[in-house]
Amino acid sequence: MTIKQIALVGMLLCGVCLGQSGSVRPTTNIPDAEFPRINRDLSATFRIQADQAHKVQVLMEFGQSTFDMDKSEDGYWSVTTTPLLPGFHYYAISVDGFPANDPGSRVFFAARREVSGLEVPGADSDFFAITDVPHGTLRREWYVSKTTGETRRIFVYTPPGYDQSGLRYPVLYLQHGYGEDEAGWADQGHENFILDNLIAAHRAKPMIIVNENGQPGPSFQPPPPPQAGSKPPPVGQVARYFMNERYETFDRVISGDLISFIDTNFRTVADREHRAIAGLSMGGAQALRIGLHHLDRFAYIGAFSPAIDITDATKDYDGGLANPTRLNQRLRLLWIGIGSDDFLFAPVKESHATLEKAGIRHVWVESSGAHVWTVWRRYLADFAPRLFQ
Amino acid sequence: MTIKQIALVGMLLCGVCLGQSGSVRPTTNIPDAEFPRINRDLSATFRIQADQAHKVQVLMEFGQSTFDMDKSEDGYWSVTTTPLLPGFHYYAISVDGFPANDPGSRVFFAARREVSGLEVPGADSDFFAITDVPHGTLRREWYVSKTTGETRRIFVYTPPGYDQSGLRYPVLYLQHGYGEDEAGWADQGHENFILDNLIAAHRAKPMIIVNENGQPGPSFQPPPPPQAGSKPPPVGQVARYFMNERYETFDRVISGDLISFIDTNFRTVADREHRAIAGLSMGGAQALRIGLHHLDRFAYIGAFSPAIDITDATKDYDGGLANPTRLNQRLRLLWIGIGSDDFLFAPVKESHATLEKAGIRHVWVESSGAHVWTVWRRYLADFAPRLFQ
Numbered sequence: 001m002t003i004k005q006i007a008l009v010g011m012l013l014c015g016v017c018l019g020q021s022g023s024v025r026p027t028t029n030i031p032d033a034e035f036p037r038i039n040r041d042l043s044a045t046f047r048i049q050a051d052q053a054h055k056v057q058v059l060m061e062f063g064q065s066t067f068d069m070d071k072s073e074d075g076y077w078s079v080t081t082t083p084l085l086p087g088f089h090y091y092a093i094s095v096d097g098f099p100a101n102d103p104g105s106r107v108f109f110a111a112r113r114e115v116s117g118l119e120v121p122g123a124d125s126d127f128f129a130i131t132d133v134p135h136g137t138l139r140r141e142w143y144v145s146k147t148t149g150e151t152r153r154i155f156v157y158t159p160p161g162y163d164q165s166g167l168r169y170p171v172l173y174l175q176h177g178y179g180e181d182e183a184g185w186a187d188q189g190h191e192n193f194i195l196d197n198l199i200a201a202h203r204a205k206p207m208i209i210v211n212e213n214g215q216p217g218p219s220f221q222p223p224p225p226p227q228a229g230s231k232p233p234p235v236g237q238v239a240r241y242f243m244n245e246r247y248e249t250f251d252r253v254i255s256g257d258l259i260s261f262i263d264t265n266f267r268t269v270a271d272r273e274h275r276a277i278a279g280l281s282m283g284g285a286q287a288l289r290i291g292l293h294h295l296d297r298f299a300y301i302g303a304f305s306p307a308i309d310i311t312d313a314t315k316d317y318d319g320g321l322a323n324p325t326r327l328n329q330r331l332r333l334l335w336i337g338i339g340s341d342d343f344l345f346a347p348v349k350e351s352h353a354t355l356e357k358a359g360i361r362h363v364w365v366e367s368s369g370a371h372v373w374t375v376w377r378r379y380l381a382d383f384a385p386r387l388f389q
Numbered sequence: 390m391t392i393k394q395i396a397l398v399g400m401l402l403c404g405v406c407l408g409q410s411g412s413v414r415p416t417t418n419i420p421d422a423e424f425p426r427i428n429r430d431l432s433a434t435f436r437i438q439a440d441q442a443h444k445v446q447v448l449m450e451f452g453q454s455t456f457d458m459d460k461s462e463d464g465y466w467s468v469t470t471t472p473l474l475p476g477f478h479y480y481a482i483s484v485d486g487f488p489a490n491d492p493g494s495r496v497f498f499a500a501r502r503e504v505s506g507l508e509v510p511g512a513d514s515d516f517f518a519i520t521d522v523p524h525g526t527l528r529r530e531w532y533v534s535k536t537t538g539e540t541r542r543i544f545v546y547t548p549p550g551y552d553q554s555g556l557r558y559p560v561l562y563l564q565h566g567y568g569e570d571e572a573g574w575a576d577q578g579h580e581n582f583i584l585d586n587l588i589a590a591h592r593a594k595p596m597i598i599v600n601e602n603g604q605p606g607p608s609f610q611p612p613p614p615p616q617a618g619s620k621p622p623p624v625g626q627v628a629r630y631f632m633n634e635r636y637e638t639f640d641r642v643i644s645g646d647l648i649s650f651i652d653t654n655f656r657t658v659a660d661r662e663h664r665a666i667a668g669l670s671m672g673g674a675q676a677l678r679i680g681l682h683h684l685d686r687f688a689y690i691g692a693f694s695p696a697i698d699i700t701d702a703t704k705d706y707d708g709g710l711a712n713p714t715r716l717n718q719r720l721r722l723l724w725i726g727i728g729s730d731d732f733l734f735a736p737v738k739e740s741h742a743t744l745e746k747a748g749i750r751h752v753w754v755e756s757s758g759a760h761v762w763t764v765w766r767r768y769l770a771d772f773a774p775r776l777f778q
Contacts, residue, residue, distance in 0.1 A: 053485045096443065100489035107496055
């Protein structure tokens with residue numbers, strides 16, 4: 001479908017969301033902020049006061065598309081974009097070349113900075129909406145990691161009824177991508193509302209979700225972006241870089257420190273059959289690494305749009321994939337998904353083919369969509385119901 | 390003391406914080422961001438890439454002081470400020486007149502937008518630091534308010550050991566100021582670390598803290614700022630405006646919906662002797678109103694730099710102060726504090742005098758400092774140990 005067709009379907013199915021006035025304030029707006037607004041055709045209208053600026057633009061998705069704003073006599077700049085895909089978008093207001101936040105929108109931590117977010121409503125947004133169902137809790141917890149010597153912050157989702165039930169629950173360790181942090185799955189991902197809704201519909205088992213920061217210690221840098229005019233590096237090279245980053249510190253944080261903290265301080269079922277690990281992009285590469293290295297700890301692995309390029313099942317992941325028979329016996333689920341518009345599509349599809357050829361059983365999801373939270377929310381909604389059944 | 394003297398004392402007492410290199414990255418920096426930096430004299434150095442901009446400035450505290458940045462040949466702008474007071478500062482980078490966030494710093498919700506924050510280290514910062522003590526939990530919870538018909542988000546601090554102890558705890562309802570929201574006491578205030586540290590030192594009783602959004606429904610606007618060149622309105626007029634805003638919806642949210650939710654879902658001691666309400670600025674005016682109107686619910690009231698101007702104890706707060714004998718019998722604590730550099734100093738001091746004259750017993754704290762989080766953190770550390778003893 002083209003963007004226009006998707007917008008049309010969204011409008012038909014979701015007339016209420018767009019109200020009668022023809023445009024709505026997205027849920028990502030600051031309370032009372034009149035702009036940005038989403039119009040009936042899912043275009044967005046931005047409006048900014050910057051009367052001393054010479055050139056003001058909207059940069060969608062870190063500049064993947066750009067819209068020049070026009071200045072009116074009152075010093076406000078405004079523009080209406082072409083129709084946008086329903087779902088979550090990052091954007092910036094470029095003021096004379098400086099990428100600024102829109103004062104009308106909430107920000108989200110991405111690409112190692114605080115970035116304005118825009119939630120374009122659509123037909124496929126009920127599953128992560130705040131609906132009239134029992135709600136779980138999103139907790140910030142602090143624990144001491146022996147590995148790093150730090151007091152580290154984590155997010156923990158406990159399902160509805162956790163405080164009163166006295167029951168024990170399985171645990172999903174769920175990781176963000178490069179440039180994000182432990183708040184991503186709560187703030188951008190709405191993991192809690194996705195699970196609240198799935199649990200209320202009896203589609204997923206009540207579970208605990210834990211989010212850590214996947215880059216403990218000094219951050220590594222990804223391969224440098226290509227110089228203007230030069231050829232970009234092959235995508236597989238980027239994917240292999242992330243897949244082969246050792247993540248040893250993070251592995252020890254999870255396997256040595258965090259699991260023990262969670263099992264001590266929460267009512268968990270503390271065995272591999274009730275423990276899953278998943279992540280998106282860099283976090284997908286990490287989930288595979290940590291999961292494959294600790295089959296005694298995890299029976300479920302999920303890789304959402306993962307930064308991987310598995311070309312040799314006998315060698316990649318330090319031999320973690322070298323014994324398909326054992327893997328098929330031990331893993332209750334290996335889930336891999338990628339969107340057709342994702343820049344990582346080719347290496348992930350190649351990884352899938354490598355696993356197929358090696359006879360490693362896995363669920364393969366080839367969806368629409370790019371390398372965006374809109375897709376990862378859907379992946380969580382597909383993955384979570386398959387856990388702990 | 391002058392700022393330079395405070396900086397000197399801070400350096401002497403806090404040599405470690407500033408490291409050997411002569412400057413440090415404040416805790417408010419994005420991980421790995423080299424700028425901004427705090428220097429030995431507590432000045433801050435900012436550095437920004439904006440090679441197409443014509444004029445770039447640092448605006449401290451919403452423009453209370455301004456520092457022009459200088460452009461170097463590599464397109465970076467930089468400036469070192471005069472020494473800053475230790476504590477938490479809001480700031481913006483003005484790019485050709487547009488107040489933008491600094492990509493190097495975390496943002497905080499204030500003045501109805503996301504604003505860059507800068508934590509200047511000092512001798513008086515241990516009490517809200519992440520230290521090696523047992524840590525409580527900061528929970529985001531969602532509950533249905535009958536008053537507003539919404540599913541509303543709140544923050545709840547549960548003290549160390551809450552999950553395991555089986556004990557019941559007293560509750561402090563603690564509110565933010567105008568233009569902030571329910572995350573303020575967690576993000577800017579570090580309420581959780583302040584209480585963790587007080588509880589570990591046996592200086593405060595373990596307690597639950599609840600933060601709501603003090604402006605349910607459409608926000609009201611404060612009096613318009615004065616036109617350039619015209620006289621600003623008397624401060625007492627601004628304070629009276631906030632004091633007399635009805636806050637009826639918020640009163641019903643707290644007294645009708647929230648207390649019931651908290652007492653049902655958390656292990657509380659559900660009586661007035663184990664319930665306190667406090668707030669800062671607008672939240673201080675609200676705490677007084679709600680506390681005085683519901684003496685059957687609250688035995689402790691705290692007003693931190695409150696937006697109040699009590700001039701007639703027989704009439705103000707709808708007669709809530711008209712019976713000093715009853716108030717003195719019922720209230721276990723009425724706490725009012727204001728900083729000598731606060732723009733609300735005069736009306737709050739007048740309110741104190743009015744209460745004194747009426748014979749209404751209260752703790753009066755006249756501190757140093759302005760209308761800033763640095764002061765409110767200290768107020769919480771003074772107020773909390775007096776509760777539930």
